[in-house]
Amino acid sequence: MTNAAHSQSSADTTSSTAPQAAPLETLLALVKQDLQQVNETIIERMQSPVALIPQIAHHLISAGGKRLRPLLTLATARLCGYQGSDHIKLATCIEFLHTATLLHDDVVDESDLRRGKSSANAIWGNQTPVLVGDFLFSRAFELMVEVGHLPSLGILARASSVIAQGEVLQLLTANDTTTDEDAYLQVIQGKTAELFGAACKIGGEVSASPADQVQALYDYGNYLGIAFQLVDDYLDYAADQETLGKTVGDDFREGKMTLPIILAIAAAKTTGKDDELAFWNRTMEHLEQTDDDLPHALSLMKAYDTLEATRVRAREYGTRAHQALSGFPDGPYRRALAEVVDFCIERAY
C-alpha cells in the first residue's frame, strides 16, 4: 500500500522525460509565471526554525515532481478568468497536502522495514516523516486561513478526510482477494481522485464561478484522477515492456488489490479455474511468493487481457474528463487541460 502514492510520485517524475510530456509543456508554458510563484511560496512556507523539517520536506517536494496537482488549480482558475493572486497560495496548499499524504503513506510496519524502503522513512525512520507531514498539513491550513476563503477551506478539509478514509480502505482491501471493482474504485476515488477534483474545484471557487462550472471542474479533476490511478496500476505490471526505469510487480509483492488482478480473479471465478484461485489466494492473500509467481501472474493477466481492460477503463474515465470540459469556451486553457487528460493516459503506451 505504501507504494500507491509512490507510484504516483514516480510516475510524475519519470514521465516528464518521456516524449509524451509535450502536453504538460503546453500547460507549463501557459502558467509559467504562476508556477514560479508557487515554487517560491513552497520554499518559503516549508521553512521552520527546526532545520530538519525543511530538509525532509525538500527531499520529497523537490524530487523532480512536475506539480501536476497545483498546475490544475492554476489552470482552472485562469480558465475561469481569475485575475487575482489567491490561486498561488491555494495551489501551494494542494502541493503541501499531496506531500503530507506521501509522507504518511510511506509509514511502514515492522515487516515492511525488513524489506527495506527507499523513502524518507528509510533515511529518517517513521516518526519524523509523519511529523513533517503534519507540519505541511498544518502549513496548508495556515495558508488557506491567510487567503480567508471559506469555500476553499471546506473543499480541502473535506478532501483530506476523504483521502484518509480511502487510504484506510486500501489497507483493508490489501491481501483480500474478495475485493471487487467497486471497492477498488472507492479506494482510488479516495486516495487519488478526490485531491485532483479538489484542486480543480478550488480553481472554480476562487474565481467565483457559477455552481455548475465549479461542479464541472470537480468532475474533470475527479475523472482525470481515476484515469491517472488506473494507468498507474496498469503500469505497475505493464511498464517493463514499454517504459524504462520502473520496477514491475511491486503491487503484486505487496498483495495490493488493483484492477488487473481483480479482473483476473473474477475471470478465474467465472471460468471455474480452482487452480488459479488457489494461486491468487496463496500469493495475494498469504503473500507466499516464489520467483516464478510474478511471471505466472502476468501470464494470467495476459490470458484474460486484464491489463488492456484496465487501460480501456482509464480511457473511459478520460473521455468523461474531456466531456466535463465541454461547457467551457474553447481557448488555450481548455485545450491545455484537455491535453493533460491525454498525457495522463498516453503515458501508458
Add this chain to the structure above:
Amino acid sequence: MTNAAHSQSSADTTSSTAPQAAPLETLLALVKQDLQQVNETIIERMQSPVALIPQIAHHLISAGGKRLRPLLTLATARLCGYQGSDHIKLATCIEFLHTATLLHDDVVDESDLRRGKSSANAIWGNQTPVLVGDFLFSRAFELMVEVGHLPSLGILARASSVIAQGEVLQLLTANDTTTDEDAYLQVIQGKTAELFGAACKIGGEVSASPADQVQALYDYGNYLGIAFQLVDDYLDYAADQETLGKTVGDDFREGKMTLPIILAIAAAKTTGKDDELAFWNRTMEHLEQTDDDLPHALSLMKAYDTLEATRVRAREYGTRAHQALSGFPDGPYRRALAEVVDFCIERAY
C-alpha cells in the same frame, strides 16, 4: 518520545480517580451540559463508512480521558460571557487535534516495535493509526469551517504547526545529553503548552473578547500547559513513591531528555563529576542500560534535588497562570479555571 503524549494521556486518566480531582469536578459541574454536547459531537463526527476508523478513534478518545483541553475552551468561552453554541464544535476540534497528535506520537520505528507497545499501534500497526489521525485532523478542520470563524481556524492551524515542530524538536533532543533547559522548554512549549494556550484563546475569540483578554487567556493556557508537562516529567520518576499504577522511568529507558535529567547533568558538569557524565552518556546517549541504572539515575536526581527543582518550576508557571486570570472579574468560571491550575500541579503530591 512516544510516551510524551502517552504520559499526558495516562495522567489525564489516572488522576481522575485521585482525591485532588475535586477542582476538575467544580469545572465539570459548571459546564456539564456543554461537555455532554461535546461528547455527542465527538461520537457523531468520528463516524465514517470505513468502520475501522471510528473503532480506532474510539479506542483513544473514549479511553477515560477527562477532556481537559476541550473543557478549557468551554470554560474560557463562558468566562467571557459567551451565549452562543459555536464553542461546542470548537471544543470538539481541540479534542480531535489532541487525539490526532496522540495517534501520530505513537508511531514507532523498528527498534520500538521490538520493545512492544500497548498503544493503538500495537493492535493495528503503524499505518492505520496514522491515517486515522489524519482523518481526525481533517474532521477538526471541517468542523471549524462549519463554524466559519476564521480567527479560530487561524489559531488552530498555527497550533498544529507549532505542535509538529515541537515533536520533531523532541526527537532531535532525545539521546542528546547537551540538551539544556531552554531547548527543553521549547519542546514542551510546542508539544503540550501550545494546544492548551490555543484551547483557551479560542474561548476568548469565539466570544469576541477584547484583544488583551484573548491574550491573557492564551497566557493562562500556555503557562498551565508548561506546568502540566513539567509535572508529567516529574511524575515519570517520582510517581512510584507517591501514586499508584504508573511505570517509573519510561523516559529514562527511552533516553528522553526531560528536566530532572537535564538538571542532574548540569550539576555533574558544574561539580566536575566525570564519572556521572560518563554514566549519563552511556545510559542516555547510547541507551546502554542495565537494571541497576535507573536506581542510580534516581539517586543522582535525589542528590542534586532535581525532581524537587522540576516541581518548583511547575509551581512557578502555575503562579503565572494564576496571574493571567487576574484581569477577569471574580466568579465561578474564573475560580474553576484557577482550581484547574492547582489540580494540575497538586497531582504531583
